[in-house]
Amino acid sequence: DVVMTQTPFSLSVTPGQPASISCKSSQSLLHSDGRTYLYWYLQKPGQPPQPLIYEVSNRFSGVPDRFSGSGSGTDFTLKISRVEAEDVGIYYCMQSIQVPRTFGPGTKVDIK
Amino acid sequence: EVQLVESGGGLVKTGGSLRLSCAASGFTFSKAWMSWVRQAPGMGLEWVGRIKSQTDGGTTDYAAPVKGRFTISRDDSKNTLYLQLNSLKTEDTAVYYCTTAFVVLPGAMVDYWGQGTLVTVSS
Numbered sequence: 724d725v726v727m728t729q730t731p732f733s734l735s736v737t738p739g740q741p742a743s744i745s746c747k748s749s750q751s752l753l754h755s756d757g758r759t760y761l762y763w764y765l766q767k768p769g770q771p772p773q774p775l776i777y778e779v780s781n782r783f784s785g786v787p788d789r790f791s792g793s794g795s796g797t798d799f800t801l802k803i804s805r806v807e808a809e810d811v812g813i814y815y816c817m818q819s820i821q822v823p824r825t826f827g828p829g830t831k832v833d834i835k
Numbered sequence: 836e837v838q839l840v841e842s843g844g845g846l847v848k849t850g851g852s853l854r855l856s857c858a859a860s861g862f863t864f865s866k867a868w869m870s871w872v873r874q875a876p877g878m879g880l881e882w883v884g885r886i887k888s889q890t891d892g893g894t895t896d897y898a899a900p901v902k903g904r905f906t907i908s909r910d911d912s913k914n915t916l917y918l919q920l921n922s923l924k925t926e927d928t929a930v931y932y933c934t935t936a937f938v939v940l941p942g943a944m945v946d947y948w949g950q951g952t953l954v955t956v957s958s
Contacts, residue, residue, distance in 0.1 A: 774946035822896040824882035
């Protein structure tokens, strides 16, 4: 199975400041079709996960452009350019290059 | 509007069984690959398994902890996804989410999750 790791475990951010979360996979997520199958989700308290980013850097419809994803192979980053109060929650990366799908352990983001 | 509505959760004793349902609407269910993801209390997300569309073979894949005990099925005539949970263990206690993701336009994906249904397994 592909093991996903995330750092940091938690993050406390001043509103308006940037934030960055790292995700690493134990195997390359680059498929032979040329796509890289790395997703990002945000789970707000008491809610199901909401999708943010697919295939490393593509925002799902409705996701604010302050969220951006980057990376390749086994190393990926989610950046929030200016954190807002509504961004609090737990951020998960997930690989879908193979089954079983696997998630990172999550990064908790809160506001200072 | 896309909706995924799970039902069927509840309290069950170890070794018991339960069937979860996920009623889908707002998209062409028969073409979608559907998945179940669970989340134990206070824990992270764990993929349970998936079922492909009938067009793509209708086959299933499962996570190791549930293989042989859980069964995913679908009824395209009812736009409903199922998860049969057998031989339940206390570690199966979790909120179970129904989810799907698919391409809507070249280069544009969507990803939907239900609100989840809680399964509690007691000894």
